[in-house]
Amino acid sequence: METQAAPFWQNDYTAMLERAKDERKFVLLDVFNPG
Amino acid sequence: MTYPQDLVKEAITAYAIPVQIDNSDPKNNIFLHSLHHIWTPDIRIINTDGYEMYRWDGFLPPFEFVARLQCGFGLAFLRLKRFDEAERCYVDVLRRFSTSYAAPEAQYYLGVTRYRRDPDSDEMLTQWAELRSRYPGSEYRVKQSFKELPE
Numbered sequence: 696m697e698t699q700a701a702p703f704w705q706n707d708y709t710a711m712l713e714r715a716k717d718e719r720k721f722v723l724l725d726v727f728n729p730g
Numbered sequence: 731m732t733y734p735q736d737l738v739k740e741a742i743t744a745y746a747i748p749v750q751i752d753n754s755d756p757k758n759n760i761f762l763h764s765l766h767h768i769w770t771p772d773i774r775i776i777n778t779d780g781y782e783m784y785r786w787d788g789f790l791p792p793f794e795f796v797a798r799l800q801c802g803f804g805l806a807f808l809r810l811k812r813f814d815e816a817e818r819c820y821v822d823v824l825r826r827f828s829t830s831y832a833a834p835e836a837q838y839y840l841g842v843t844r845y846r847r848d849p850d851s852d853e854m855l856t857q858w859a860e861l862r863s864r865y866p867g868s869e870y871r872v873k874q875s876f877k878e879l880p881e
Contacts (some may be wrong), residue, residue, distance in 0.1 A: 702748065703733075703739060703748060703777060704748050704750040705747060705748065705749045705750075706749065706751065706752075706768070707749075708751065709751050711747045711749045711778055712776070712780065714747055714777060715746070715747050715776075715778045716778040718747065720746050720747055721745055721746040721747075721775050721776060721778070721783065721803070721806055722747050722749055722775075722776040722778075722781060722848060723742050723746035723747070723749065723774075723775060723776075723799075723814065724749050724750075724751065724772075724773070724774045724775075724776055725744055725748065725749070725750045725751070725768050725771055725772070725773050726750075726751045726753050726762065726765070726767050726770055726771065726772035726773075727750055727751070727752060727753065727771050727772075728752070728753050728770045729752060729754055730754065730875050
């Protein structure tokens with residue numbers, strides 16, 4: 696069975712800020728328009 | 731496009747967790763209003779305290795994107811006084827992306843970084859002299875031009 700890779704882009708900004716603290720990283724925020 | 735390129739993905743994940751927000755989804759309206767969002771792509775480097783360390787709007791192709799991103803990480807590290815990491819970012823821009831639009835900024839802030847790490851160093855003036863030589867038509871040359879005025 697194939698395992699699916701985690702998506703590159705996350706969409707939970709608040710949760711990722713917390714994760715960034717743990718990983719001592721920044722958050723790169725990209726606001727986009729799908730059109 | 732920019733984001734599928736490995737060069738871009740590696741540059742992003744070296745120092746950041748990537749988060750995308752869709753501005754056409756009404757559930758994001760309150761958050762986007764809090765950002766004073768106006769145009770896409772709207773790209774920001776956010777510190778863990780929520781402070782915006784760097785930002786730009788508008789599409790950039792991969793070469794220009796990575797150079798701009800590295801300048802952004804450089805300034806983010808510099809604001810945190812993580813001078814060695816800031817220096818690495820700026821040196822990387824000047825080595826790999828010396829012809830990019832972001833390169834003069836890297837040259838300018840490389841001098842600032844080294845000066846802030848060691849105020850007795852003459853590195854700021856050295857880097858700014860290099861800036862005048864390599865990027866004479868840049869805005870960053872203007873930003874250091876007070877050093878070109880007669881005493």
